[in-house]
Amino acid sequence: MAILEALNWRYAVREFSDTQLSEDVVTELIEAARLSPSAYGLQPYRLLVISSPQMKEKLLPYAMGQTKIRDCSHLFIFATSTTIDAQFIEQHFARVEHERELEIGALTGFTQHVKEAMLSMSSLQLQHWAENQVHIALGNVLTASALKKVDACPMAGFENHGFDNVLGLAQLELRSTVICALGERAPTDTSADDRKVRLPINDFCIEI
Numbered sequence: 582m583a584i585l586e587a588l589n590w591r592y593a594v595r596e597f598s599d600t601q602l603s604e605d606v607v608t609e610l611i612e613a614a615r616l617s618p619s620a621y622g623l624q625p626y627r628l629l630v631i632s633s634p635q636m637k638e639k640l641l642p643y644a645m646g647q648t649k650i651r652d653c654s655h656l657f658i659f660a661t662s663t664t665i666d667a668q669f670i671e672q673h674f675a676r677v678e679h680e681r682e683l684e685i686g687a688l689t690g691f692t693q694h695v696k697e698a699m700l701s702m703s704s705l706q707l708q709h710w711a712e713n714q715v716h717i718a719l720g721n722v723l724t725a726s727a728l729k730k731v732d733a734c735p736m737a738g739f740e741n742h743g744f745d746n747v748l749g750l751a752q753l754e755l756r757s758t759v760i761c762a763l764g765e766r767a768p769t770d771t772s773a774d775d776r777k778v779r780l781p782i783n784d785f786c787i788e789i
């Protein structure tokens with residue numbers, strides 16, 4: 582499907598059918614998230630993939646009444662790292678050196694530069710920075726799913742403390758940030774017929 586056709590086809594699904602996505606499709610969507618760019622390549626987040634009906638039931642009380650987290654095929658939980666420190670940054674650049682077969686220490690100077698830039702931020706600023714990064718991965722998953730004709734609903738409407746407790750995310754030094762329900766739209770979901778509402782192109786795009 583062409584990209585604009587896919588983006589016009591997709592919408593934030595209100596109601597999912599009980600169709601399950603194939604593991605191949607889910608793997609592609611996970612890859613779309615994993616391949617997302619992030620500042621300095623630091624990937625300050627992880628993706629949790631929930632398909633277990635029992636786990637969805639446990640999360641449901643924290644979904645602000647949005648039963649689609651239970652009814653979807655797979656629920657992606659984008660969770661940002663809570664510990665972005667010198668070690669986190671050093672580990673990343675050690676991985677870059679290893680993967681690119683560079684000499685150990687080849688990136689020491691750049692690593693130092695990144696540490697100075699990142700670690701001058703307050704913990705709140707680091708949290709916001711990580712949240713910005715993870716939304717790029719969410720966007721890629723939304724676009725990839727539209728291209729695969731997989732239905733999706735991005736969601737910020739959930740209680741992240743409840744999700745974190747159920748999933749034991751604090752122990753993993755993670756915090757749930759945004760989630761995405763994936764599956765197939767129910768034939769009864771009339772919001773599929775709603776006209777897409779976006780700013781007119783001339784208001785939206787300021788060409789200079």
Ligand SMILES: Cc1cc2nc3c(=O)[nH]c(=O)nc-3n(C[C@H](O)[C@H](O)[C@H](O)COP(=O)(O)O)c2cc1C
Binds near residue numbers: 594
């Ligand atoms: C970060 C983010 C959070 C959202 N949270 C919710 C949500 O909690 N529940 C919901 O039904 N839709 C949610 N949406 C969907 C938006 O309401 C929807 O994308 C927007 O109204 C545009 O409509 P469309 O996606 O159908 O074109 C969210 C979208 C984004 C990008």
